[in-house]
Amino acid sequence: MSGFDFADPESGISGSLRPSGIAVVFDHDDVLAASTQAEPHLNGDEDETNLRLELDGASLNVELVPLAAPLALGDGLDAEELTVCRVLGELEAGGKVRPISCLGIRSKGGAGDASDGSLTRSIAVAFSDGGILALDAVRPHGAQTHAEEEIVAAFADPEGTATAFAETLLSTQYDGEGRQVRATLELWPEQESVPSPYRRAAGTIVCGTSLALGERRLDIAIFRWSMDGTPGLGRYEVLSSAADA
Numbered sequence: 001m002s003g004f005d006f007a008d009p010e011s012g013i014s015g016s017l018r019p020s021g022i023a024v025v026f027d028h029d030d031v032l033a034a035s036t037q038a039e040p041h042l043n044g045d046e047d048e049t050n051l052r053l054e055l056d057g058a059s060l061n062v063e064l065v066p067l068a069a070p071l072a073l074g075d076g077l078d079a080e081e082l083t084v085c086r087v088l089g090e091l092e093a094g095g096k097v098r099p100i101s102c103l104g105i106r107s108k109g110g111a112g113d114a115s116d117g118s119l120t121r122s123i124a125v126a127f128s129d130g131g132i133l134a135l136d137a138v139r140p141h142g143a144q145t146h147a148e149e150e151i152v153a154a155f156a157d158p159e160g161t162a163t164a165f166a167e168t169l170l171s172t173q174y175d176g177e178g179r180q181v182r183a184t185l186e187l188w189p190e191q192e193s194v195p196s197p198y199r200r201a202a203g204t205i206v207c208g209t210s211l212a213l214g215e216r217r218l219d220i221a222i223f224r225w226s227m228d229g230t231p232g233l234g235r236y237e238v239l240s241s242a243a244d245a
Contacts, residue, residue: 059092
């Protein structure tokens with residue numbers, strides 16, 4: 001199953017559907033609906049560009065129109081493909097129908113949610129110019145330092161030219177409940193470019209919530225991002241042990 005993320009700055013509606021079936025829909029910073037076992041319906045469309053998602057209290061119908069070739073994150077069978085899309089559709093909730101028109105990201109594949117106690121972090125950002133940034137990070141259970149965290153990140157510009165990174169530094173600020181509220185990224189390309197040897201991105205939370213997944217906790221949020229002066233919106237999620245959260 002595919003997943004998608006979107007955030008409409010005009011309407012304040014945003015949402016995320018992960019390939020695992022986790023889904024949440026926000027109205028500004030309020031949670032309209034959420035599920036850990038969502039099953040989207042294909043509107044007669046085998047390539048999963050037209051989806052209907054029924055959640056308790058909300059019905060979401062969207063068309064995902066790809067704007068560029070997919071960006072690969074990772075290698076081999078665990079690689080995830082992310083595609084910048086134009087998201088068109090509507091949300092029905094509380095007896096009202098509200099239009100959606102914005103950029104978003106469709107995702108396919110990936111390793112799925114870790115079940116071995118690892119701390120995982122995932123970022124996917126659609127920038128206003130059509131660029132895309134994606135990151136996955138895994139810190140093994142029992143790891144003592146950030147140096148033990150494995151991070152893979154990739155970026156594609158609006159023309160679809162991809163950049164892989166030799167080193168990625170992710171710094172996150174958390175609130176009193178252990179939920180991510182701010183983040184900065186330093187992205188060092190495999191071949192340094194001139195005049196800037198690295199790219200820097202920063203993000204702050206727009207809305208977020210926490211979902212219980214057995215002995216795990218998922219903190220899923222929509223962040224407002226900026227990279228090299230270009231604004232963007234996208235998902236930042238953290239999956240951790242409930243005991244550590």
